[in-house]
Amino acid sequence: METFRKIKLIYRRELVVWAKRPMYIIGTILALAFCTIFYTTFLAEGVPSDVPIGVVDLDNSSVSRNFVSQLDATQLGKTIRFNTFSDAREILQRGKITSIIVIPEGFYADLQGFRQPTFTFYINGLYFLGGSLAYKDLLLMVNLTSGAVQRQVLRAKGYDDATIMGIIKPVEVDVHQIGNPTMNYGSYLATMMIPGVLQMIVILMIIYSLGTELKYGGSRKLMELADGNIVTALLGKLFFYTIFFTVIGGLIEILFFRWLHYPMDGRLINMFWDVFLLVIASEAVAVLIIGLVPVLRFSLSVGSLYSVLGFSLTGFTLPIEVLDGPFQAMSYMFPLRHYYLIYVQEYMFNSGFAGWWPEAVYMLLFLFAPIVILPRLKRAYILQDYSKN
Amino acid sequence: MKKIFTGIGAKISDWLRDTIGIFNAELKSVLHDEGVMVILIIAGFCYPLLYNIIYSHGTLDDIRVVVVDDSHSTESRRLTREMDATREIEIIGECMNMEEAKLLMQKRKANGIVYFPSDFNIQLNNYRTATFSVYADMSSFLYFKSLLMGANFVMLHNVRSLQIEHYSEFGMTGKEASLVAQPILYQENNPFNPTFSYSIFLISAILLLIVQQCMFIAMSISVGTKREQNKNFSSLSEEFSGKGVTRVVFGRGAVYWLIFMVISIYISYIVPHIFGFPQRGTFWNLYVLIILFVTDCVFFSMVWSSFIMKREAVFILFMFMSPVLLFLTGFSWPVTAFPPFWKYFSYLFPSTFGCKAFIDINTAGADLMAVQPQIHALVIQTIGYSILACCSMYIENFVLKYKGNIDKVKKNIENMVIIRGQDIDD
Known part of the structure; x- marks a missing residue:
């Protein structure tokens, strides 16, 4: 006491x-x-949106422009156009953009001729979150575009949409986040x-x-x-x-x-x-x-x-x-x-x-x-x- | 004419003599202050080493993943094997059902689960999309990132090979099939941080922040000490009468400037060198940045430390700001997503611009032209804070003088009362 x-x-x-x-x-x-x-x-905000992604569109065709506008429309990305790669690279180095995608010259023509045009990504991994999110977004868009091209080919060959879907996307990952959905x-x-x-x-x-x-x-x-x-x-x-x-x-x-x-x-x-x-x-x-x-x-x-x-x-x-x-x-x-x-x-x-x-x-x-x-x-x-x- | 010149000359030599005097006095007091020396040595010299040692591995490889395979098929087993082969994932075993797998995750034995549904192979063989699920432990986002990267890699790889298989079945030749399956190629580059290493990303941002925080704490301790000893931190002597503030600001500032130029070069150049950290900038670009940053920090610390009344107060009042300032450099949450208020708030601190410029110069190899906005901001801050530092010195002296006057008046009144009392007694 x-x-x-x-x-x-x-x-x-x-x-x-x-x-x-x-x-x-x-x-x-x-x-x-x-x-x-x-x-x-x-x-x-929880998840950042409108992460700036630099685009160098050397092709400037209807298809490449369409690709860029679709990338811009994703919730995550906001595209900024550059005329040359060196301009974009300088801005990437400054961390003002988190990534660059270069669309090669003759992209549309190569795509039509099945000559496998190559997109090139550059990511600034020093900005961890922005960089990895932009990378994910870019990858998604490229795969969607690939899918769209295949769909056209298969449609021309007369396959129905359900089969086409199964061919374009034979395997899919369904991601679950335990604890933070x-x-x-x-x-x-x-x-x-x-x-x-x-x-x-x-x-x-x-x-x-x-x-x-x-x-x-x-x-x-x-x-x-x-x-x-x-x-x-x-x-x-x-x-x-x-x-x-x-x-x-x-x-x-x-x-x-x-x-x-x-x-x-x-x-x-x-x-x-x-x-x-x-x-x-x-x-x-x-x-x-x-x-x-x-x-x-x-x-x-x-x-x-x-x-x-x-x-x-x-x-x-x-x-x-x-x-x-x-x-x-x-x-x-x-x-x-x-x-x-x-x-x-x-x-x-x-x-x-x-x-x-x-x-x-x-x-x-x-x-x-x-x-x-x-x-x-x-x-x-x-x-x-x-x-x- | 000659008189004017000699007059100015005399004034300049006076100014220099006073400044050097104040410099010597401050240097002596810093070197004799154990509290300040502890901060300089432990925080300034050991902390950067410690951070580099702690974060010596920056990538999360082989996260532990368990598999729940309801399809029991060759396809699901192949995917499992392929995932195990990735850098990111290590398959540590198979569970009978999801409950068992979740229990393993709860016991912290696994950080991810891969689930193949019973119809996985049936869907696959019927040209329907076969879905497998991954469950990531979100207690750290890096688990999620590794699991997702590993699973995506395997998924994309399989998509290609399955497509080629299917197209061949449709009668395309091998070459044709692979062209249709992959109409667009891509090539990825991550020039500044090829493995997405957490260390490179964190330490690039943290190094100059250590400089700023050490200087601020050291100066605050010294100001607090002087205040406790009932001395005036601006140590302006009588004959200056308020006009000598620049002597005090520059005299005191020079001490910290010199000490922290040494510490900064150690932190920003020698420490990265010891640990084989990327150093893509040229030394001279870095040096210019360090000069501007340290100068800015001196005036910044001088202004904010003038609010410190007690020796220990800085730990209690400002320690919690260090992680806040780290976020405000924009190293993690992108600056473009900052709420406007915090964006403007971040402009108050040298670290916001200094750390960013350091990341760009040292780790991304930019030159001074590329970090021009940061350099401008540091210069503007330096000008602003140096004016504020002079103001704070002036106010400090004004208050002290005013306080002295009050004391005098008080004493006079007391004396008068005593004298009057004596008069009456007489």
Whole structure:
């Protein structure tokens, strides 16, 4: 009972600090609000449309013009004409267009004479998304055109349309995207970037909050309130943050899956658990960092470098299996990685607790990490013997 | 006339002397600040190496795919074998039904499923379109991309060979059949990133962003420190009386400029060289870009760091901007699809233009003429931010002076009260 009273005292003290320093509000609510608005509006379109495709039409026949206008009419592509290839290549190099298609001279005549005219594509693979989408669009259009030519030949030979279809397209691939049927790039990135920012802000904020005690010498007072018990002191300080960040995280999940209707097969309540685990695991990482380096600015630098790496080592863009062994192992050291794996289980497979409990255990293991540094942090809090700057 | 010249000469030498003095003072404070040095060394020197090591393989090859084959035909088995042979796909086994396959995907043992329906071979042999399905794990879009590329390749290849087969059955000769089956050929080139490597695409965009973020953080820490020590970051001494702002801006700026020219050349030229990253631009084109970019970053950082009041504040207040700025370079989501507001917002940052110009020059081999719009934007930004930097120095000094006056007035009033009190006592 006595411990609860102390925790309550420390918790109240923390609220006063919040009210006094605007940095806490700006660094948490405003930062998260900004990022949430950014990632949900920046990628709101979901799939880019009107990707600029350069066309060099050296043939300029009715067929080639028809091909270009059909390419232009696809939802994805928007054609830009160039007179010469070197003009187009320069613009491709500048990244203003993502690809070029060159229609050769004499294309129509060669097509009619079955002399296999050759289209040439150039893709700027440095613009990954635009480039690969344009490539897909070009390939589709070329195959459709091939099909149209064959249809004419077969019709002239008197085959019926059903047979023609079976010959032009003997095999077809039917593509299904599990977990994101519309290939919405927006929901794909926002649902991981924003929790990534949450992890970063939790870590930096907790380091800041625990570190300022050292920097401004409040830590002795804090230890007095906690009766010399570092665990009580930490619980008191973290109690408020845990609730605060979990509520904000919960609101973000509601925004994703209820208001913006991002794909979700599973249950929202499980995502609340996921975000709660992310918050407490990130807090544990922050305590570990400030305990290892009880100097505010150093630990903040370490926290920044760590949380920026978190984005790369989570595997939602480049899958983890592409990385070398040591980095695959390192990915386990980021709460965001486990958040991601739980999220995948939930939104793609609706697996519920049965599907993701091992990841939840991993997240809980983070809570044991700070134990080793508690004596060190306690000493630093009482003696205040580290550099303050 | 002579007097005027000597007057101007004296002024210039004054200006230079002051600027050099401020330069020395700032350099000393940067070198003695451990916090700034940690950022310069760890973030400036180690981060680019780390990113290159993490992303040393950039292509997702041989994604694990399971097959559900309800047709049990030679055709479906042939397609399976062909898919296994592609670079993108590795067939790791066969499942009895879709449920089993999905369970494997859920357990993260497979990232794709290929399904052949029971009528696959019947359709094929009856000249009807035979459809097979692929199911991609969308937890990463790269799984989808690999699966789609592998499956499409096999599909197109089979379309050709089946068409030729069919046309031969219709009595065409082999040559004729292959011409009709493939009336148009195509040849594809991806000159700047032949394997569609994720690393080349990401690292090209990230390198100069590291420069900008490091400089901004380093300068913010130094400004915050001075403010905490109750010093004025613009360190304008009394005798300048507001006219000396350019000395401070250039004196301080030169320190960061020199340090970051070294770091930038390391990041943009030496690091790519170490890792055998494509370097298609000439060094001099790159050098010109780096000079403009670093200059722009100096003034940019100077303006925005003037909002920093505390030493650590920059981490709390601006760290989350790094990934946002990466997206704003347009490296991933195409610039043409930017919502208008974010497009204009992106114009505030040197990285928007610098990173893009770097991708084009270094990785795509463009020359300076080709990146003219970015170069112009960097120059305009530099002019704008240098004026703003001078303004922020001026305001800082004005506020401090004003604050000093208030303190004086306060003290006077206090003194007066004390004196009056003494009067009354007397």
